[in-house]
Amino acid sequence: MKTKKKWMTTMMAGGLALVVTACGSGDANNGGQSSANANNAPAPVEAAKVVESTEPITIQYWHSHAEAQMEGLNYMLEEFSKKYPHITVEPVFQGGYPDLHKKLQAAVAANDVPAVTNVEVSSLPTFGDSGVFTDLTPWILRDNTAMDDFSEGMINAYAFNGKQYGFPLIVSTSVFVYNKTLLDELGVQPPQTWDDIDAFNEAVTLKENGETTRYAFSVPGWDAWYFDPWMINGGGQILTDDQSASAVETPESMRYIENFYKWKTDGYMHIGYGKGASDNMRQMFLGGEIAMVQHTSANIKMYRENADFEIGVSFVPGDVKRISNIGGAGIAMMDGASDEEKEAAWKFIEHMTSAEHNIKWAESVGYLPTRKSAIDSEEGKQYFERWPQYEAVFEHFDDVTPRLQHIAYPEFRTHYIEVIGELALNNVDPATLMPQAAERINEILADYE
Amino acid sequence: MNNNNKQELKLAASTRTPVSVRNWRTALEKWKDFMFALPAIALLAVFLYYPLVNSFYISLTNWNMTRPVKKFVGIDNYTYLLGHEDFYQSLKITFTYTIMDVVLTLAIGLLLALLFNVSSRFYAFMRGIVFMPYYISMVIAAMVFVWIYNGKYGLLNRVVAMFGIDPVEWLINPSTVLPALVVVSVWKGVGFAMILFIAGLRSIPADYYEAAAIDGANRWMLFRHITLPLLSPMTLFLVITTFISSMQVFQSIDIMTNGGPLNASNAVVYWIYTMAFSQFRTGRASALIMIFFVIILLLTALQWFISRKKVHYEG
Numbered sequence: 001m002k003t004k005k006k007w008m009t010t011m012m013a014g015g016l017a018l019v020v021t022a023c024g025s026g027d028a029n030n031g032g033q034s035s036a037n038a039n040n041a042p043a044p045v046e047a048a049k050v051v052e053s054t055e056p057i058t059i060q061y062w063h064s065h066a067e068a069q070m071e072g073l074n075y076m077l078e079e080f081s082k083k084y085p086h087i088t089v090e091p092v093f094q095g096g097y098p099d100l101h102k103k104l105q106a107a108v109a110a111n112d113v114p115a116v117t118n119v120e121v122s123s124l125p126t127f128g129d130s131g132v133f134t135d136l137t138p139w140i141l142r143d144n145t146a147m148d149d150f151s152e153g154m155i156n157a158y159a160f161n162g163k164q165y166g167f168p169l170i171v172s173t174s175v176f177v178y179n180k181t182l183l184d185e186l187g188v189q190p191p192q193t194w195d196d197i198d199a200f201n202e203a204v205t206l207k208e209n210g211e212t213t214r215y216a217f218s219v220p221g222w223d224a225w226y227f228d229p230w231m232i233n234g235g236g237q238i239l240t241d242d243q244s245a246s247a248v249e250t251p252e253s254m255r256y257i258e259n260f261y262k263w264k265t266d267g268y269m270h271i272g273y274g275k276g277a278s279d280n281m282r283q284m285f286l287g288g289e290i291a292m293v294q295h296t297s298a299n300i301k302m303y304r305e306n307a308d309f310e311i312g313v314s315f316v317p318g319d320v321k322r323i324s325n326i327g328g329a330g331i332a333m334m335d336g337a338s339d340e341e342k343e344a345a346w347k348f349i350e351h352m353t354s355a356e357h358n359i360k361w362a363e364s365v366g367y368l369p370t371r372k373s374a375i376d377s378e379e380g381k382q383y384f385e386r387w388p389q390y391e392a393v394f395e396h397f398d399d400v401t402p403r404l405q406h407i408a409y410p411e412f413r414t415h416y417i418e419v420i421g422e423l424a425l426n427n428v429d430p431a432t433l434m435p436q437a438a439e440r441i442n443e444i445l446a447d448y449e
Numbered sequence: 450m451n452n453n454n455k456q457e458l459k460l461a462a463s464t465r466t467p468v469s470v471r472n473w474r475t476a477l478e479k480w481k482d483f484m485f486a487l488p489a490i491a492l493l494a495v496f497l498y499y500p501l502v503n504s505f506y507i508s509l510t511n512w513n514m515t516r517p518v519k520k521f522v523g524i525d526n527y528t529y530l531l532g533h534e535d536f537y538q539s540l541k542i543t544f545t546y547t548i549m550d551v552v553l554t555l556a557i558g559l560l561l562a563l564l565f566n567v568s569s570r571f572y573a574f575m576r577g578i579v580f581m582p583y584y585i586s587m588v589i590a591a592m593v594f595v596w597i598y599n600g601k602y603g604l605l606n607r608v609v610a611m612f613g614i615d616p617v618e619w620l621i622n623p624s625t626v627l628p629a630l631v632v633v634s635v636w637k638g639v640g641f642a643m644i645l646f647i648a649g650l651r652s653i654p655a656d657y658y659e660a661a662a663i664d665g666a667n668r669w670m671l672f673r674h675i676t677l678p679l680l681s682p683m684t685l686f687l688v689i690t691t692f693i694s695s696m697q698v699f700q701s702i703d704i705m706t707n708g709g710p711l712n713a714s715n716a717v718v719y720w721i722y723t724m725a726f727s728q729f730r731t732g733r734a735s736a737l738i739m740i741f742f743v744i745i746l747l748l749t750a751l752q753w754f755i756s757r758k759k760v761h762y763e764g
Binding site: 106130280 | 514515516600601602621623706707712726731
């Protein structure tokens with residue numbers, strides 16, 4: 001018993017020592033950082049210095065490229081090593097975007113970061129705001145990177161608070177994929193405006209004994225990325241102009257969801273929600289139960305390969321506006337990397353997003369080209385001949401806009417997604433729930449101030 | 450004292466170690482126990498105590514894991530959580546899941562133990578079959594169950610259709626999602642409970658049953674008054690271990706539901722995960738870790754105190 005007590009004392013003393021050390025080290029870090037910040041008064045951005053070195057260097061590239069994209073990545077890496085033989089890029093697959101972001105957080109906390117990484121577009125503000133990514137403006141200025149050659153929306157999606165934290169790499173947007181064979185048979189065109197939707201619904205929906213056996217169209221309810229554009233196209237917005245309060249409950253912002261409620265209740269529209277909803281929607285479309293689905297453009301290839309009918313693609317219908325949001329991931333440089341690594345990283349970023357390889361890269365990974373010059377090139381024309389489905393997207397090249405950029409967006413969007421969820425699962429009138437969602441959003445916004 | 454003894458004393462005096470070495474040895478002797486345990490303590494300190502203490506420190510800040518500055522916010526994270534309905538909702542989900550999981554795992558485990566507690570090859574084979582899911586990683590099991598539960602092409606709906614029941618979206622319906630998750634956990638854990646119950650059953654001396662049978666006890670009375678009380682140490686062990694693992698349910702939720710639909714399966718540990726890694730609220734997530742740690746600690750202690758009077762140790 002006595003020994004046990006002694007043990008306890010020893011362990012508690014050890015524990016206490018650790019408390020002191022833990023708090024001590026934390027305070028020291030904080031102190032160091034804040035004084036450093038105090039000394040760094042905002043200065044105009046200057047072009048980066050040229051670091052011409054052919055010393056061999058190895059940098060890591062953390063990515064989320066799935067198996068299907070690896071062939072394209074390997075080609076790009078080979079081309080890069082031909083151009084810069086002294087730079088070795090080690091690609092490290094870190095899982096999907098949530099896994100990659102988690103590992104980035106841990107790497108930053110451990111102060112052991114890769115030089116280059118992918119970042120999912122909606123998380124860029126959070127990482128940028130925390131100082132995880134380097135502002136690329138000095139290199140852009142130094143090398144006169146042709147920023148206007150990129151789609152405006154795509155490049156802006158990777159800037160935050162006036163700093164260019166990354167470049168668009170694997171870009172997608174949501175589009176309507178439709179059963180062209182069926183629509184041709186029925187003699188209807190996919191709706192281009194909201195006004196066209198009612199007639200489209202009437203012509204395409206099939207009902208038996210009051211039960212819908214074929215829905216006219218489906219909008220995913222599991223991710224705000226799909227219905228945020230509907231809100232904006234209806235004249236609404238997620239936050240007020242100064243981003244200080246919710247705007248999801250305003251009459252303009254509610255127009256789309258009230259339409260959804262009407263179309264769904266009348267049996268014309270399908271809304272997918274919950275785990276596996278994406279698979280279900282795909283199966284229903286391929287099985288002829290839905291005539292048109294809103295999905296990511298990254299899936300066009302998959303639909304074309306799996307459907308036993310002809311696939312058509314249409315840009316999302318518009319009303320007050322006609323936009324669609326950018327999705328996918330970009331490429332960014334980590335601020336914790338050394339100067340030599342940063343120089344190598346910049347060269348790699350430039351190579352991965354260059355106009356020269358833009359079409360080849362886009363086609364091999366199934367994402368969209370980002371460069372105007374590449375699209376207008378001979379190679380670009382051949383690409384559209386092979387993939388006429390993408391034309392609908394590129395007719396609206398500059399209407400693919402960034403998602404809402406706010407550091408709390410990943411947190412507060414869950415509340416209005418739930419309203420769609422209640423509509424999808426329980427057919428609850430959104431008008432009764434949206435004010436509560438707005439309240440929760442305002443609560444979160446207040447917390448960030 | 451005889452001559453021999455005197456000689457031994459003289460010898461001892463001549464070979465006596467110097468004072469400093471003796472002190473050192475005494476000191477070493479005194480710390481011997483501690484030194485033997487030092488490697489274990491060091492491991493615990495690095496991987497358990499330090500993270501725990503550091504989590505507590507982080508819980509008092511607004512850190513998001515990427516920001517270099519940890520701003521001290523006092524008990525703000527705690528007051529936010531304790532004053533928020535989401536916290537109580539998540540606790541309620543966790544407790545509902547845990548109660549269903551513990552009761553079903555133990556009840557079915559005990560039933561199977563009573564059924565398969567027979568020494569024969571066939572029963573050994575049957576025990577092996579029931580125990581098998583315990584070997585399977587939860588990730589794989591959960592992925593298989595996602596397919597079984599799928600509303601459109603899942604196996605389960607094919608089976609229920611044979612009984613004329615309409616297809617159910619098991620993982621997309623808020624009222625069926627928790628039972629669906631519990632079934633996976635019970636399916637995986639019931640074999641382990643069964644094996645431990647069988648071990649417990651076999652350690653009960655046959656004499657008790659014989660004596661009671663002579664006194665005219667029927668099978669129910671034997672079970673109620675001999676088997677159950679003497680299985681109580683094993684039951685306590687299983688209640689505590691299943692309780693703790695159920696309270697910490699994460700993997701199956703991560704793979705099968707992502708906390709949904711409509712937060713219906715947003716158990717505490719999964720919520721901690723999304724809070725820290727999707728919503729970048731590391732400080733608040735750490736506060737939730739601390740609160741949850743205290744809750745589990747208190748409940749485990751409570752189980753132990755209550756059961757002290759009810760658990761019968763053989764001999």
